[in-house]
Each structure stands twice: as C-alpha cells, then as structure tokens.
Amino acid sequence: MTNSIKNELKDIPSFHPVVIIGGGIVGSGIFRELSLHQVGCLLIDKFDFSSQTSQSSSKMLHGGIRYLENMDFSLVWEALKEKNRWLEIAPHLCYPKHFSMPVYKESSRPLWMIHAGVFLYDILSGFKNMPHKRTNKEQTLEEHPYLRDQGLKGAGVYSDAIVDDAKMTLECIYDGLKERDSYACNYTSLVKAERKKDSNNKELYFLTMKDEITGQTREMVCEHLVFATGPFTDRLLKDLNLFSWTPKLILSKGSHLWFSKEDFPLENPVVLTPDDGRVIFVIPQGNKVLVGTTEKAATSEFNQEASQEEIEYLLNNLREYFPKAQLAQEHIMASFAGLRPLVREDEGSDLGKVARHHKIYQPQDHAYVILGGKYTTFRVMASDLVKILFSQMKKTYHPELSLTPFRQKSTYLPWKPIDLDRQKLKTILDRECPKTFEDLILRRMGVWNLEEAPHIREFLKENESLWLPKLRVPEDWAQIIKDN
Numbered sequence: 001m002t003n004s005i006k007n008e009l010k011d012i013p014s015f016h017p018v019v020i021i022g023g024g025i026v027g028s029g030i031f032r033e034l035s036l037h038q039v040g041c042l043l044i045d046k047f048d049f050s051s052q053t054s055q056s057s058s059k060m061l062h063g064g065i066r067y068l069e070n071m072d073f074s075l076v077w078e079a080l081k082e083k084n085r086w087l088e089i090a091p092h093l094c095y096p097k098h099f100s101m102p103v104y105k106e107s108s109r110p111l112w113m114i115h116a117g118v119f120l121y122d123i124l125s126g127f128k129n130m131p132h133k134r135t136n137k138e139q140t141l142e143e144h145p146y147l148r149d150q151g152l153k154g155a156g157v158y159s160d161a162i163v164d165d166a167k168m169t170l171e172c173i174y175d176g177l178k179e180r181d182s183y184a185c186n187y188t189s190l191v192k193a194e195r196k197k198d199s200n201n202k203e204l205y206f207l208t209m210k211d212e213i214t215g216q217t218r219e220m221v222c223e224h225l226v227f228a229t230g231p232f233t234d235r236l237l238k239d240l241n242l243f244s245w246t247p248k249l250i251l252s253k254g255s256h257l258w259f260s261k262e263d264f265p266l267e268n269p270v271v272l273t274p275d276d277g278r279v280i281f282v283i284p285q286g287n288k289v290l291v292g293t294t295e296k297a298a299t300s301e302f303n304q305e306a307s308q309e310e311i312e313y314l315l316n317n318l319r320e321y322f323p324k325a326q327l328a329q330e331h332i333m334a335s336f337a338g339l340r341p342l343v344r345e346d347e348g349s350d351l352g353k354v355a356r357h358h359k360i361y362q363p364q365d366h367a368y369v370i371l372g373g374k375y376t377t378f379r380v381m382a383s384d385l386v387k388i389l390f391s392q393m394k395k396t397y398h399p400e401l402s403l404t405p406f407r408q409k410s411t412y413l414p415w416k417p418i419d420l421d422r423q424k425l426k427t428i429l430d431r432e433c434p435k436t437f438e439d440l441i442l443r444r445m446g447v448w449n450l451e452e453a454p455h456i457r458e459f460l461k462e463n464e465s466l467w468l469p470k471l472r473v474p475e476d477w478a479q480i481i482k483d484n
C-alpha cells in the first residue's frame with residue numbers, strides 16, 4: 001500500500017476528504033490517526049515539519065510533576081499513561097530517566113512534601129514509572145557532585161522520559177504516508193480559505209495554498225478542514241477571516257540553553273525549583289546538557305530567540321545551584337525558544353499554572369480547531385479530534401490502531417549513530433521529505449552544528465552530487481561545507 005512520496009503541491013490530487021493545516025506534533029498525530037483508519041488526507045506546513053514549537057520543547061515525555069501542586073491529577077495521570085505507552089511503542093525515540101529534585105533549607109517546599117509528591121507520581125502512573133527514590137544529602141551529592149552542598153537537605157527522585165521531539169513528529173508523518181491517499185507537503189502554507197458550494201451544490205472548503213519555495217499557488221478542495229497550528233492559530237484565523245473567531249491563546253515563551261558536558265559534567269537530570277515558583281530542568285542528553293525553561297508572556301509568535309534577560313535568568317540559577325561548574329555566557333553552545341500554545345482560562349492566570357488540557361472547537365460546519373495540550377499527550381489530542389471528525393463522517397473509530405509501532409523509522413537517529421552510506425542518504429532524500437539543507441542536517445540527522453560532527457560533514461562533502469540538486473541550500477550552509 002506504500003505510495004511513492006509525493007510531497008510537492010503541484011504533484012498531488014486537488015480533492016482530499018480532510019486537510020490538516022500544521023505539521024507539528026498535533027497535526028502529525030492527527031494525520032497518522034486518519035491514515036491508520038485509511039481516510040485520505042493532506043497535511044501541510046508553512047515551513048519544515050516539526051520545525052516550530054514541536055522541536056523547541058524541553059524534550060520530555062512527562063506527567064508534569066509540578067501540576068500535582070495544582071491538584072490536576074487527571075492531567076498527570078493521562079500524561080503518565082501516554083509517556084509509559086510511548087516508552088513501549090517507540091523505544092528508539094525515547095528512554096526513561098530518573099530526575100532529582102533537590103531541596104534546600106530555604107526551599108519553599110519542604111523535603112517531606114517532595115518525597116510525598118514523588119510517591120504520588122508513581123501511584124498516578126499505576127506503578128509503571130521506574131520507582132521513585134528518596135535521597136538524603138550525602139546520597140544526593142554522590143549522584144550530583146556539582147550541586148551546591150550548603151543548605152542541601154536531600155532530594156526526591158522520580159522518573160520521566162526523554163524524547164527526540166523532532167523525530168517523533170517526523171515518524172508520525174512517515175507512518176501516515178504509508179497509506180494510499182495520504183499526502184504531506186512541507187513548505188506549503190494556507191493563504192486563503194472559503195466555504196462555498198461546488199457544481200453539485202455541496203458545501204466544501206476551497207483553499208488557496210502557496211508553495212513557499214517556488215512561490216506558486218494552487219487551489220485545493222476538501223470536506224473537512226482541521227487547524228492544528230499551535231501558537232500561530234489566532235493570527236492565522238484572523239488573517240483568513242473564514243469564520244468568526246475570538247482569540248483564545250495565551251502565548252508563553254520558554255527558552256533553553258545547550259551546554260557541552262565538558263563544561264557542565266552532569267550525568268542525570270536535575271529539577272531546580274527556585275524561589276519565584278518556576279521550575280528549571282537540567283537534562284543531560286548525549287554529550288550535551290539542556291537547561292530550560294523560562295515562562296514569559298510573549299507578544300509575538302515570531303520571536304523565537306532566547307532574550308538576554310532569559311539567558312541571564314537561567315545562568316544565574318545555574319550559578320546558584322551548581323557553583324562548582326562556574327558556568328558563564330561563553331559556555332553556552334546554543335540557545336532556542338518556543339511558544340507554548342496555552343488556552344486562555346481567565347485574565348489573571350499564572351502562566352506556569354495555566355492547565356495543559358487541550359480544547360477542540362468547531363467554529364463552523366466541518367471545521368475543527370485544536371489548541372493547548374502538550375507534546376506528551378498528542379496521541380490523546382489526535383484521537384479526540386478524529387473521534388469528533390468520524391462522528392460527522394459516520395465512520396467507526398478504532399482506538400487500538402494508534403498503539404501500533406511506527407511502520408517507518410528514521411534512517412538516522414542521532415542517539416544511535418550509524419555509518420552513513422549513499423543508499424541511506426538516498427532513502428532520507430526520497431522518503432523523509434527534506435527540502436532544504438537545514439531540514440536534512442538538523443531534523444533528519446539531528447546535527448545542529450556541522451563543526452561538532454566532522455564525520456557527517458565529510459560524508460556530505462563527498463556525496464554532494466546526491467543532495468545538492470535536490471535541496472535548497474542557503475549560502476552560509478554551502479559555505480560551511482566548502483570551508484571545511
């Protein structure tokens with residue numbers, strides 16, 4: 001049933017029962033569900049798949065231990081269930097880890113409360129989590145020798161999972177593309193939408209899509225239209241003016257920093273809980289350490305760079321909790337930021353406490369808008385939307401389908417590097433839909449700095465004839481390859 005991958009707007013049919021706008025984790029999850037139910041569907045994204053919020057997360061599949069404080073047990077229970085499911089379904093993309101939450105004399109939450117919290121977390125997982133631990137000062141320092149010892153009382157240790165967020169989204173798409181009549185086009189944006197009658201007097205959506213690389217536009221028609229556009233939703237729906245829409249999002253910006261393990265030798269994740277009530281995750285991954293995140297109200301969905309203020313906030317906390325590491329601005333290898341698409345509850349909501357529940361709206365016949373949620377619960381979000389869609393289409397929903405493993409795995413996984421050869425590169429180019437050089441190295445290979453991966457740089461240089469004619473290569477990337 002595998003169709004050869006057609007992901008150019010000009011090559012695909014013009015009618016689709018369902019069109020999904022947005023190829024982040026939410027849109028890709030819906031695409032996969034529909035494909036598993038053999039419903040023809042087109043997924044489009046304005047940029048590369050998984051290049052926006054869904055590659056800028058803290059890269060955890062987690063229940064959200066901090067939501068225990070809000071007594072949001074149903075959210076934590078659901079997210080823990082999903083986390084543990086993905087550990088079984090896709091062990092090549094995620095793995096469990098223990099996270100230590102140290103408690104100091106001045107901490108706002110006492111040690112007994114943290115110990116009770118990690119126990120409750122395991123109960124809510126149905127004891128499927130790796131078991132929690134309660135460590136005293138000595139045990140905590142043995143595990144994390146770089147932590148400040150002054151005032152340390154001990155730690156609560158719970159387990160969550162680390163995920164390759166960009167790859168998980170991409171594999172949902174590869175899986176969806178296994179079915180006939182499923183199409184996915186990156187660098188394709190929705191620029192105009194209208195609901196009107198066709199020649200048979202049937203009400204349909206007439207969509208104008210733009211190929212962002214060639215600039216060409218094309219008309220597409222569909223019966224059902226799904227918006228899975230995350231933080232971009234309010235702006236897009238205002239611009240399209242397809243139906244009446246009151247803005248529903250509060251955008252919360254979260255910034256992260258990457259350090260090299262040489263500068264920050266940390267082996268296991270630590271969760272910092274500074275006095276201001278925020279939570280900072282410090283997560284070693286391979287030979288790097290990820291530190292984040294901030295929670296800052298954002299005014300524009302396009303400003304996705306960490307500000308100097310946010311960088312300093314994270315650095316100050318690192319210096320406070322890991323004084324022996326002596327981290328400074330020059331140790332930061334890279335930084336990135338993303339916007340949480342949180343659904344507005346009331347005006348005064350504290351960003352850290354706004355619930356991560358998702359919401360589905362039907363602002364017009366056969367139009368669906370899905371908002372909120374979190375990466376970990378994307379399968380539940382997709383399944384809820386598809387159930388509503390199927391009730392309109394008079395189709396039966398089969399919940400067990402999305403619990404099956406992905407049918408096409410990524411050729412190259414940065415966590416388990418393999419020797420690349422020409423055939424593997426051809427497979428990536430033909431079946432994994434990269435359209436620019438950045439798509440190839442950043443999201444298909446997981447390399448964000450070619451200087452850090454000399455073997456890949458060499459390989460790409462030797463095999464330039466394979467990828468150069470197929471990909472759009474910005475001058476600075478071409479220069480990097482030439483210079484080395």
Ligand SMILES: Cc1cc2nc3c(=O)[nH]c(=O)nc-3n(C[C@H](O)[C@H](O)[C@H](O)COP(=O)(O)OP(=O)(O)OC[C@H]3O[C@@H](n4cnc5c(N)ncnc54)[C@H](O)[C@@H]3O)c2cc1C
Pocket residue numbers: 021022023024025026027044045046047048049050051052053054055056057058059060061062188189190191228229230231232236252253254255293337338339340341372373374375376377
């Ligand atoms: C800093 C941060 C840390 C986080 N950490 C975690 C975590 O550790 N674990 C967790 O579970 N969750 C986490 N989250 C939440 C999670 O990342 C998001 O909930 C999730 O990625 C949102 O996915 P999405 O598909 O809704 O949005 P996106 O990934 O942003 O996808 C929306 C897509 O719509 C596309 N689009 C927009 N306009 C158009 C158009 N006109 N035409 C076509 N396409 C369009 C965009 O290009 C984009 O790719 C975090 C979020 C942030 C910001």
